[in-house]
Amino acid sequence: MLELLLIRHGQSEADLLGVHEGRADFPLTCLGRRQAGLLAEFITEHYPPDMIWASTLKRAYETAVITADRAGCGLKADERLMEFNNGVLAGMSREEAGIRYPEPPEGRKPHERIEKGESMLEMRFRAETVLSELLDDAEQKGFKRIAAVSHGGLISMLILALLGLPNTSTRLFATGDTGVHLFKLDHKRRVAMFLNSQRHLPDELLG
Structure with missing residues (x-):
């Protein structure tokens, strides 16, 4: 069986600034x-x-470089592993965003985009596509274990895709700083071995 690690980046400057x-x-x-x-x-x-495989955004790519250098393995950057495209909200304070671009009480529909952003359906297609390609690449090259370093929103969507759940599912999968999910996969089964492990971090570094 192929092992797939889904890994979130470490704490970023945006976490301290309180912005989208x-x-x-x-x-x-x-x-x-x-x-x-x-x-x-x-x-x-x-x-x-x-x-x-790693997102091209700095916080994820830097996390991936540190890990790949230590593990002595190959590293491939892929922009499809970037976080949800939140358009005009990117870098905006949550207070300002709530005033200028309030979310409808019932939330946005799966096909709706915020200005200059992507819809949840577009994000799901992106997740399905990159997941299919990285799994196929691993099979073609005979890899036993691969990792993808990405972001909380995209990782949750990748897990929904892995488990065959709709993107409208109320099941969400949180990932803490450098949290790790492990799946074992073959042509018949997709088994979640553990989710969001942060056991490598002492309490004072949980962020």
């Missing part, structure tokens, strides 16, 4: 880099991957 992140390209904080270093040690010791 999404496609806003903030780097890791000092704490985020420490988290990534401990993640790299944990992954290298327990789940060394043959290949890491």
Whole structure:
């Protein structure tokens, strides 16, 4: 069976600023880099991957570089692993966003986009496409374990896709800083071994 690790980036500068992140390209904080270093040690010791795919956004790519360097594996950047495209909200304070672009009480419909952003249906298609390609690539190359370093929203959508759940599902999958999900996959089964593990982080680094 192929093992697939889904990994979220470490703490970013946006977490400290209290702004909408999404496609806003903030780097890791000092704490985020420490988290990534401990993640790299944990992954290298327990789940060394043959290949890491990573979002091109700084916070995820930097996390992936730290991990790949420690594990001694290949690294491929793919913009389809970027976070949900939140359009005009990217980098905007939550207070300002609530005033200028209030979300409807019932939420946005799956096909609706915020200005300059993407819809949930478009995000799901993106997740399904990159997931299909990275799994096919792993099979073609005979890899036993691969990792994808991405973002909370996209990781949740990837898990919905893995489990065959609709993007309108009320089941959401949270991921903390450098949280790790592990799945085992073959042509018959997709088994969740654990979700959102942060056991590599001491309490003071949980963010």
